Amino acid sequence: MWRFGQYLQTAVMLFFVLSGFVIAYVLDCREHDAAVYVRKRLARLYSVVLPALLLTAVCDAIGQHHNPDLYFEGPWSYPRDGQPLHYISTLFLLNQTWLAPNMEPGINTPFWSLSFEAFYYALIGLAVFASGSFRALSILLVSLLAGPAVLGLFPIWLLGFGLYHLSRRWVLPAFPGALAAVLGLVLLLSSPMLRASLPNLASDLVHREAFIADYVDGLAFALHLYGMMSLERWTSRMLGPWKSPIRWFSSLTFPLYLFHRPLIQLFAAIPIAEPSAWTQRIYLLAGTLLVIVIVGRRCVPWKTSLDRGLRTLQRRVASQSV
Numbered sequence: 001m002w003r004f005g006q007y008l009q010t011a012v013m014l015f016f017v018l019s020g021f022v023i024a025y026v027l028d029c030r031e032h033d034a035a036v037y038v039r040k041r042l043a044r045l046y047s048v049v050l051p052a053l054l055l056t057a058v059c060d061a062i063g064q065h066h067n068p069d070l071y072f073e074g075p076w077s078y079p080r081d082g083q084p085l086h087y088i089s090t091l092f093l094l095n096q097t098w099l100a101p102n103m104e105p106g107i108n109t110p111f112w113s114l115s116f117e118a119f120y121y122a123l124i125g126l127a128v129f130a131s132g133s134f135r136a137l138s139i140l141l142v143s144l145l146a147g148p149a150v151l152g153l154f155p156i157w158l159l160g161f162g163l164y165h166l167s168r169r170w171v172l173p174a175f176p177g178a179l180a181a182v183l184g185l186v187l188l189l190s191s192p193m194l195r196a197s198l199p200n201l202a203s204d205l206v207h208r209e210a211f212i213a214d215y216v217d218g219l220a221f222a223l224h225l226y227g228m229m230s231l232e233r234w235t236s237r238m239l240g241p242w243k244s245p246i247r248w249f250s251s252l253t254f255p256l257y258l259f260h261r262p263l264i265q266l267f268a269a270i271p272i273a274e275p276s277a278w279t280q281r282i283y284l285l286a287g288t289l290l291v292i293v294i295v296g297r298r299c300v301p302w303k304t305s306l307d308r309g310l311r312t313l314q315r316r317v318a319s320q321s322v
Helices: 002-029 034-066 068-072 083-091 109-129 132-146 148-152 154-169 174-189 191-197 211-229 232-250 253-269 278-321
Strands: none
Touching: 002 034, 002 109, 002 154, 002 191, 002 211, 034 068, 034 083, 034 109, 034 253, 034 278, 068 253, 083 109, 109 132, 109 148, 109 154, 109 253, 132 148, 148 154, 154 211, 174 191, 174 211, 191 211, 211 232, 253 278
C-alpha cells in the first residue's frame, strides 16, 4: 500500500480536475440558482466533513492513549500546537489560508485539499451567479482570504471546468482520442519520475514544492480524460453491466479520502502483529475499509437530510426578508 505513496499528490491533482468537471456539469444541467448551488455544495461537503472531524478526534484520542510514540515520534508526526484551533479552522474550511496554513485536524492531513476545494466552489459560484461590481469585489475578497497557495492550483481545477464545456462542443475522433488517452496515462504513470526531475518552486507564499509537476499531472489527466470521451461508445458497453457497483463504490470515494488517514493510524497504533506481517496488513486494511463502508454509506442519507434542512432554512430566511 505504501508503494502508492509516490502518487499521493498526483491523485489530488486528478481530484481537482474531476471536481472542476463535475461542477461545470451540475451548473450546466442541474443547479441554475445561486441558493440551490450553495445548498448543494454545503450538503456535499459537510455530510462528510462533520463525521470525518469526529472520527479523527476519536481515533487520535484512542491511538495516542495506546501508542503515543507512533503519533508524536513516528514518520507522520502529530502537530503539537493547539488542536482546538486546527479543528475550528477545518470546520470552516479555512485550514489552508495563507494567514494560517497547515491547520489540518490531528493526524488527518488529507483535509488540506478541502480548503482549496471550498474556495474553488465559492469563486466559481460568484463568477457564475454574481454580477457587476459585487462580483468583482467579492471575488477579490475571497481571493485575498484564500491566498496564493490556494489560487496557485486554481487553474488545475479550472482545467476540468473548461474540459467539460469543450467536450460539449467537440470530441476527438476515436483514433486520436485513443492516442491522447494513452499519452495522458503514460504521463500520469511517469509522475514520480517527473516530480523528481522537474524544478521546485517552493516559497513562503506558495507552500507547494512540486508546483510545476502539479500542473503536468493536471494536464496529463485532462488529456487522458478528454481522449477517453471519444471512446465512450466502447467504454459504456464494457462498463454498462457494472453500473450499480461502480455507483456504489463511487459513493464511498469522498469518505474514503477523509476517513482513511486517522483509521490507518489507529489500526497501526493498536497492532495484532509485527508491521511487516501479512496478518497486520490485512487487519489494518480490512479494518479501515470496514469502517469506511459502514460510516461512509451513512453519509448519503446525511447529505439528503442536510440538504433538506438547509432548504428549510433558506425558505425561512427568504420569507422573513420579504
